[in-house]
Amino acid sequence: MRSFLAKLATIDEKTLTSRELQIVSYVKSNLQTIVANNMKIEKLAQEVGTGYSAIYGLLNKLNIKGYRDFSISLANDADSAEIEVAKDDENVVNKYISIIKQNYSLIEKRSLFESLKLIKNAPRIFVTYWENVLRGPAMELENFFFEQNLSVVLLDSDWDTINQRVDRIQKNDLFIFLTKYGTSKHLERIIEKIKYHGGKIIFVSGRMPTTMVSRMTDSVHTLIIDSPNTDINTLISKTLPFHYFNDLLIYHFLHANK
Structure with missing residues (x-):
């Protein structure tokens, strides 16, 4: 020994x-x-x-x-x-691969193309992160749209600010909501108000949307943020699936333009 x-x-x-x-x-x-x-x-x-x-x-x-x-x-x-x-490093890699594969299987191409159509037809885009942890993915998406010369604004869940934007909606203005859970009653009220004023909504969440949210939104993307693979005891950032979604959206946006 x-x-x-x-x-x-x-x-x-x-x-x-x-x-x-x-x-x-x-x-x-x-x-x-x-x-x-x-x-x-x-x-x-x-x-x-x-x-x-x-x-x-x-x-x-x-x-x-x-x-x-x-x-x-x-x-x-x-x-x-x-x-x-x-081995620990390998566990992290395996967990990354696992959760990306699961989201690859879950994200529907049809919904992705619906979202692309909404983006291309929107006079203005409001990228909105509902939890502070998602500010990074939201900024990434906002920066990309800005580079593409689209009219884009980055918002958080501040009640007064977001209501001011909603009150001044133009027809087909698009709100892209990034949320881990999507169960906020305030968020439901905002979505209902956007729909009432003629706006469009893309809802990207780590949970299945409520019945009300499903009915009011124009495109829904549900992500897996907690991998069910319990064999790998490793914590992975819950922002990873949102970055992956961004990359898919950006790839198809650029590919469609070509």
Whole structure:
């Protein structure tokens, strides 16, 4: 068993002296540095503030035969730690791929083309993020429309501001709502008011819209923001699906223009 940490787990740390516990604590906190610098016993003793005898006493209790074997066991532990980090990175990648694939299967091309038609026919576009966390995807979409010389305004859920815009709607003005949950009664009231004034609505949400919202909106896109894949215990930003949706919309917008 050429692993310092594995051997350490086999003994009761209460049997270690205070100086030996100091050595253990230092090694755990500085494992990669010790291995990378091929730290000699003199340097380790100096860093910990102890003598050689405490180090050899610890090794003896762990049945490690000398400082050279100790160095080898630490190198093995360092390699194992790097492998675990690599696995963690792979888990994040797999979760990204998983949630993008799920949204790829969910997003309907027909609805996407309906949204593109609404965008192209809109005299003005109001990109509206209902939760602050979605400001990034909303700004990304607003910037793209601006670059395409479209009349576009970025809005948040501020009640007074959004009502001022709705009160001055022109026919076919388009509101694109980005929302994680879409269950706000204020949002429903705004949507109803937009429809009453002759505006158009694209509703992009991480939840199925309510019956009222479905009835009032012109194009609905429901995204998966929480992956049902429970085998990968990794947290992924809930903005990822919205960025993916933006990229799809932008791609088809540019492709249709060509």
